[in-house]
Amino acid sequence: MTKLGIAKLVINVAAGMGVAKVTDDFIKSNTTVESTEDRIKVAIGSIVLGSMVSQAASNHVNAKVDTIVNFWQNRKSVKPSVEVTENLSETAA
Secondary structure: OOHHHHHHHHHHHHHHHHHHHHHHHHHHHHOOOOOHHHHHHHHHHHHHHHHHHHHHHHHHHHHHHHHHHHHHHHHOOOOOOOOOOOOHHHHHO
16 A cells, blocks of 8 residues: 555545544534434444445545645646846846
8 A cells, every 4th residue: 555545545434533533523413313213223323324424525535635646746847937047146247
């Protein structure tokens, strides 16, 4: 695995954990569980919602990392639009 692949994996794991925590807290604070049937429904819905949000977060993070990497790699190939051809010390004299 490349350094970029490892970086993306680490960032995605951290983002996934954060997304899972937020999603879990949101579901707990906005649902009322009164029966076993409700527990099952909330648990299944939580898994589905969590996986959807985690996938969206992963796609977003990967796109941002790719943008940053492309910027970093392309900044080295950008050359100044004006080349200095005269010696500044001779001009000042």
